[in-house]
Amino acid sequence: MSLALLLAIAVATGGLHVLFTDQTWWLLVFFVLIAVLGAAATARAFSRRWFVPPAAAVATLVGLVTLLFAPGTALLAVIPTLDTIRAFGALFAEAGTSIYRQSIPANADAPIVFVLCLGVGALALLCDVLAITLARPALAGIPLLGVLAIPAVTARDVTDLFVFALCAAAFLVLLVVGGQQRQPGLAVGIGAAAIVGALALPLVLPAVVYSAAGSPGLSTGVNPVLGLGDDLRRSSEREVLTYRTASGEPHYLRLVSLENFVGAQWEPTEQEIDRGNSIADFAAPPGLSAEVPTAEEFTSIDIGNLSSRWLPVPYPPQSIEGVARDWFWEPGGFSVSSPNDTARGQDYVVESLIVQPTPEQLLAAGTVVAADFEKYRTLPEDLPTVISETAASIAATAPTNYEKAIVLQEFFRSGEFTYSEDAPVEGDFDGTGMDVVATFLELRSGYCVQFASSMAVMARSLDIPARVVVGFLPGTPTTTGGAEGFTVTTHDLHAWPELYFEGIGWAQFEPTPGRGSLGDYADVSVEGVPAPVPSPAASDAPSPSAPLDDAADRGVDDNAAAAASATQTALPRLLLALLIVAGISLLPASVRLLQRMLLTRRLVAGAATAIDAWDEVLRTAVDFRLPVALTATPRENAAVIGASGGALARLLSAVEHEGYAQTTITDPGSLVSVLDGFRADVRAGASTRAGLLASFYPASLWRRSTRRARPS
Template sequence: MAVDTRSPAREGRSSTARGPVRGGPRARRGREKPRSTLLASASLAGAFLAAAFGLGALLDGLSWWAVVSLVVLIVLGAAALTRARARVAALAPIVSAVVFVVVTTLFFAPGSAILGIIPTPDTIAVWRALADAAQTSISEQTVPATANVAIVFAASVGIGALAWVGDVVAITLRRPLFVAVPLLVILAIPPVVAPGRFDIASFVATSAAFLALLVVVRGTRQPGVAVGIGAVAVVGSLLTPLVLPAVQPSVAFGPGLSTGINPVLNLGDDLRRTTDRTVLEYSTESGSAQYLRLVTLERFTGDEWAPTPTRVDTGNTLDDFGAIPGLESEVPLEPETTAIDVARLSSPWLPLPYPALSVSGVEGEWFFEPRGLSASGVGETATGLDYTVSSVRVTPTPEQLLAAVPGTDDVDDYLELPDDLPEVIGETARTVAGDDGAYTSAIRLQEFFRSGDFDYSETAPVDNGYDGTGMEVIATFLEARSGYCVHFSSAMAVMARELGIPARVVVGFLPGSTGEEPGIFEVSTHDLHAWPELYFDGIGWVQFEPTPGRGALETYADVSIEGVPEATPPAEAEPDEPDDAPDPDVDPDDGTDPETDQDPDSALPETGSTESAQTPQGGLAWVGVAALILGLALAPALIRFGQRAAFVRRARDGRSDAVEAWREVVRDATDTGVALVDTATPRENARLIEEALFSAEPALSRVLARVERHAFAGATAAAAAGAGAEGDAPGDVAAVRSALLTSAGAGGALRATVLPRSLLRAFDRGRTTRS
């Protein structure tokens, strides 16, 4: 039986004998191609818009869907327009990818981009902040959730990227069946996240559009294929929640707290949440409430407070934390046992009272850090842990603190400050504290903030552009006199260092509130907090609470307790206020803060503070963008390289035949611009290839001889009579390709390598015909 070995042709080029009949069916198909491509793009867009509409089961309103639809239509429209107008259809995926980046920049981060459309490192930072905010918002909200800017950003980028992939797969590579995969990803989201919530109309519309895509691209007359896939999508989406465990949302704070990078950067965003959720419950043997710490921030760079990078010592297991830093036996200690049950907390640190002596009941790789006595996990998270902490309550007397001196025991790094610290910080610290000793200075600093001249506000720093922990932010905060715990704790710690008292900032939780059960304290997201600790020789780290209206004072820090130094009246302690000090309730006229020169509108309010957009990895962001663009540009070349490598591997293993070798020659010829004819025989097409070469290539004759023997005598007989030809197929194909590239010239060879036309046009479908 004869084997069909005809090779694919190039449309729109001259043909030889047996070419398409003028005005025949093939000519009509050629004229209809622009229209069919447009119909394919329309069907693809309809499928993704219908699938995205199904997310309405999770999100409130339809404004989010309008934005997502606009992004999808622009991306797919750019690809369709490029195919219709550009001479090289291979440009469509690249152009649509560039348009995708431009649209995302214009819609979600125009203030950080050049001309509002060209992304910069600040744009990447805004995108990261939006992604983090979306993750947080999704984990916090109940269904149906409010589609804020962060969620709309995530939906637009996610569905837009899937639509771009669908366009490449369905139209560029002509493999529309594989578009079912990204569509199923979108369709499966509602029933997985919220079992029982799905939009059947979305399933039906998606299946109908997918069927239209198959008909347009592949010309199928078997609608049962698409209907079957649509049925699988519906049934699979409905059954998936039954076999998967129920989704238990965790409390995901900002990226610092959830990843362990810098937990104070986005603490303001975490506090500004409208939804208050329980993070953990605990009980104490004494029945008293207590602060729970996560991590200490020892390093002040001038721009921010951050944890000191340390290498995990796997010998520091939680069964024994060792000695308490700086503590001597004369200080009164009260033993305590705390049982902690973490409900939902996406954090690599364990909430612990200070100072902890040991922890039991924790599974996984958890280790303590000896200087701060915080416990962190290697690849672990605190969610769902139930453990018991043995600790002590350190209660130094006022007399002991008065007699103590600022730390001199290997704590010099807790005094480090930048050389260009704003003068207002040092002047305010010295005026407030006086020179009556470290303990008295600490009390006066604390009471300076708690005296009533400062307001607690989670929004004023954002509204007036001085959110964050840097020294310029602190200077502005001292004048504006309005902020939240991050500002109060970082300001007091920096001012204490200026006075020669070692200080650090702690991030953790307030004691919480009494729960429904007696003796049980509940800690919620609203209890997330930061406070300063100061170091005194012989006593160690001592906690203070400068944030007004938040937390509780220890006996040694409460000025109403006998023996505690009295604070200097604020009116006498505070320095003269500048005449041009900003009113915390009034925005500056030019929209920027005079100290920080930050524009509060440079990032969307929903993305978090402007601090989140300040990244030291801007260069890496540009490298990432460049790598992405380069990867997209080289994708066709890499796919073609993979095809050649697969052929060589199969040939070496004896799993390929003469027909596959001929197909590789046809692909190489098509890549270099040779106009082959799909209705011609291999011999006729080989003649066309020879005409394109500078000189005769014997390897081409050997490949042709093998495929003709295969067609007439069958694979077995051809191999027996082929003079060892089958084993030489990879070398012959490579020789033909080398000759084609040489004949095409440098420009043609580059174009054939980077933009292989055999991939980008639906000519090579493995069709063969009789010779």
């Protein structure tokens, strides 16, 4: 049963391979799985008490996870302390951060592997209790099904059907092994038919059509930019929302702004929800002065199939009415989120401003930036030089930040770059990290995420505050019931950069060619907008075909490096864990050997008696699983172990004299050879299994089957 459980759980957890870039994590998880199930099986072999195997499994799991991930906080590296608990809490928090920062397939770094090991260990414990302790192996299929469902609920179209079939077969093995009335032929036949049917029926049944409001739909998660490429590449286009505006004009709808550029990618600022920031009244937009022309706008939004923690709103919002439950705005980006609700099914009205800065006002902003916007200019120290050099070569000589922004935008829209939702995949890069940007500047083909990230990073390299915004394009004009509005679908998912200018605030730009629209202040065809003038150094900018030596030299993949680091850390600990497990396994044998050595010394010194030697004979019999009994007399046990003649017969006579006649033998040292000979004879006649159990797991250490022959 334990082996069947090991097979089923190992296969089910192996199905998670579709979520990760490498599979070294599975070796560590498999080791934890063997240890937990092995501990339960070993305890079950030597104790009939129901709670002993689960207790042994829990102790093994806690000790092993402590050894692998927080040995420095524990006693003897395996006994948890309060510091260990705090370390585990930190690992959980880091795992959550790592999960939302990464896209699928993700790098299984140390915090994620910690969660996997702990989760699979707990799963093994639960399945062991259900299948063996409670004798209900069928119930063990429920947690196994939960593991198999993880890829399906995490990302669509990634489930491995082969793993599903293999896990179903392993579950059948579990049922056959655990069933009291076994009909393996019938079970295998029914199971095989079910598996084949589950795999074949989808090929002949009509395809599932996702409705606009009732299906799982788009899920933006915590960092929506991570899945944006996958959503854009889906062949099926689904309606997300509809909206109408008082002006009749379409607008970009923002979900969240990504301010932190950590090198591997852009991500939102982590902050607690402030319940004082009611959406009934927003603060004034940062940086917007009264001199900048604005117009009031009202947008009525009806959300359909959008499973998002953020509400889509035009920027900058002033108030929102009609939203159910608790929603709050965050300062800086004005993203609207809820701690306990999603956007799905919401119907609300947003009052916002249409900001209309003039080119003259943007030019007047010059290069001045307030000190509290320094975080929007932060870049990693190891930023590939090709990024900053390219930005400097095309825009460094522009006199103002506004003119630099126009030059950067037109650099991407000039025709040298092409929009492609497939190129990032074929070019083996995706996302928003600095290595992706460096590669994008070489290949010059990508989709909105690469365009937005590249312009924002290059703007920061020119000391212009910049961030990336994720949301939706204005959508398609539609007429419903005589009312004109706009329909937004999954193909309207978009990312764009926003740059900050003193006195104007955050201004939207559109570097992605063929997508979206330009504001009047960003459209070079509008009078007053400065036309981009090539910098004298522009000829030195890397060409599409020029190799980016610097990027290639330093382009070590962050995820691969992190994975290697996690593996290098985990493998020595795994070896240490193997050594400790081996040491623990040898502990019973060591204790038993010490007992025999101490008795030998006492016998040679004359400090032990025949009764002491007989007790050792019975302990040896128990170790080899001979049926001696506590309630039997010495002569009855002697008949069981074959002590009717020879040296053991004389020992039995001495025991009876000591126990009942109160006399002792004169030469207790001679009993050493008697004990050695008896142990050799028993081992010679025992099975291999009994010999191994006697050597490594001597039952006399915990099963009391001897008693003193001396009368009370």
